[in-house]
Amino acid sequence: MQNNPFQNAMTQLDKAAKIGNFNPEFIQLLREPNREIRISIPVKMDNGSIKAFEGYRVEYNNALGPYKGGIRYHHDTDINEVKALAFWMALKCAVAGIPMGGGKGGITVDPKELSKGELERLSRGWVSRLSDILGPHKDVPAPDVNTTPEIMSWMADEFEKITGDKTRATFTGKPLENGGSEGRGPATGLGGFCVFEALQKKLNLPDKCIVAIQGFGNVGSNAARIFTENGHKVIAVSDANGAILNENGLDIAALEIYKKENETLKGFTGSKEITNLELLALPCDVLVPAAFENQITESNAKDVKAKVILELANGPTTPEADEILYKMNVAIIPDILANSGGVTVSCFEWEQNLKGEHWSEEQVNQKLRPLLDDASTKIFDISRKVNTDLRLGAFILALERIQEKMYK
Numbered sequence: 001m002q003n004n005p006f007q008n009a010m011t012q013l014d015k016a017a018k019i020g021n022f023n024p025e026f027i028q029l030l031r032e033p034n035r036e037i038r039i040s041i042p043v044k045m046d047n048g049s050i051k052a053f054e055g056y057r058v059e060y061n062n063a064l065g066p067y068k069g070g071i072r073y074h075h076d077t078d079i080n081e082v083k084a085l086a087f088w089m090a091l092k093c094a095v096a097g098i099p100m101g102g103g104k105g106g107i108t109v110d111p112k113e114l115s116k117g118e119l120e121r122l123s124r125g126w127v128s129r130l131s132d133i134l135g136p137h138k139d140v141p142a143p144d145v146n147t148t149p150e151i152m153s154w155m156a157d158e159f160e161k162i163t164g165d166k167t168r169a170t171f172t173g174k175p176l177e178n179g180g181s182e183g184r185g186p187a188t189g190l191g192g193f194c195v196f197e198a199l200q201k202k203l204n205l206p207d208k209c210i211v212a213i214q215g216f217g218n219v220g221s222n223a224a225r226i227f228t229e230n231g232h233k234v235i236a237v238s239d240a241n242g243a244i245l246n247e248n249g250l251d252i253a254a255l256e257i258y259k260k261e262n263e264t265l266k267g268f269t270g271s272k273e274i275t276n277l278e279l280l281a282l283p284c285d286v287l288v289p290a291a292f293e294n295q296i297t298e299s300n301a302k303d304v305k306a307k308v309i310l311e312l313a314n315g316p317t318t319p320e321a322d323e324i325l326y327k328m329n330v331a332i333i334p335d336i337l338a339n340s341g342g343v344t345v346s347c348f349e350w351e352q353n354l355k356g357e358h359w360s361e362e363q364v365n366q367k368l369r370p371l372l373d374d375a376s377t378k379i380f381d382i383s384r385k386v387n388t389d390l391r392l393g394a395f396i397l398a399l400e401r402i403q404e405k406m407y408k
């Protein structure tokens with residue numbers, strides 16, 4: 001059965017509500033987004049025809065600040081996925097301690113099937129349909145799967161054309177030359193690594209870890225590079241076409257070049273091909289899902305041999321798998337903590353745009369690490385105090401912060 005990510009998110013909420021000290025009315029409110037919008041975006045195709053695409057924006061909760069969250073382009077994207085992602089964004093911003101609420105957007109489309117011109121018209125169309133609800137103090141989108149800095153640039157430009165807003169603060173993840181922040185590209189991978197380091201000793205991991213990473217896009221490839229640069233051994237990575245393994249460690253810098261040139265990981269020197277399922281079951285210290293939801297489920301959780309799972313993707317582990325892994329003593333560093341570096345640097349970009357400043361990468365990273373260290377320690381302590389896993393510890397921290405703001 002295909003897991004519905006929103007149902008999974010609500011199961012997680014129910015579990016946290018049982019453990020924490022929350023007003024039942026507050027939990028009930030969190031079961032629905034403040035607003036969900038479906039749009040139809042007509043796009044003039046290169047052959048002169050007009051094709052309509054389905055798009056979404058979900059504004060989940062803005063107690064802590066403007067709605068914030070990426071826009072996903074994928075042929076499987078639907079309203080349930082976007083609602084789940086928007087809910088997790090609300091909690092993620094609360095965990096990271098940034099003044100942002102949770103939102104998410106998407107378009108059901110396989111961007112590889114569009115020409116560059118069609119992709120630009122589609123992206124501008126999404127903004128034009130939604131410009132009334134977007135804005136630096138209302139709703140601030142960002143990139144997600146298959147949305148690039150260039151797409152954010154088109155969107156920021158379209159928003160400025162429609163509204164006259166010149167701050168550039170309505171979209172984050174933009175290219176540097178168009179108001180982007182230093183360090184935004186690697187921020188999610190780097191943030192994940194900071195969280196890993198903050199918890200490494202507490203979770204009894206060795207000094208030098210063996211790592212397997214599912215997904216080699218923005219998040220997975222940056223994580224692979226950063227783990228390797230810090231002396232850990234990345235033995236396997238994968239993309240939508242399959243996985244590769246080298247038990248002696250992959251040369252990630254060479255692999256990045258190879259992937260760019262060949263558009264595949266397969267055939268990389270010294271590696272052998274395995275399946276994505278085999279990657280998830282490799283013996284290693286840290287398994288990093290960095291692709292999509294619902295990868296570790298009731299059916300394959302028992303095969304996991306990693307000591308720790310660092311969730312850089314959103315929602316990669318289902319609630320049923322969570323329970324199996326908890327009994328197996330596999331610690332899961334949850335998505336709303338592990339991948340919160342991305343939205344945190346997005347928040348820094350928004351702040352720089354509003355103040356007309358430009359911070360160096362060093363400044364950005366110096367601001368990022370303490371926030372993630374603090375969140376990691378608090379979540380670890382909560383999970384130990386109430387004798388639960390790190391996911392529920394993270395939910396409790398986030399829900400307490402949102403509840404406090406809504407009921408003060």
Ligand code: NAD
Pocket residue numbers: 143144145146147188214215216217218219220238239240241276290291292293312313314339340342343
């Ligand atoms: P991306 O589009 O850059 O990369 C996705 C990667 O997953 C690609 O390498 C793709 O080939 C691979 N993939 C697709 N299907 C796969 C499969 N079945 N098995 C293995 N690999 C597969 O996207 P991204 O920005 O790297 O995002 C990855 C995940 O991280 C998503 O869950 C996203 O929501 C989450 N995330 C991203 C950011 C960000 O800053 N980009 C921030 C927080 C969370």
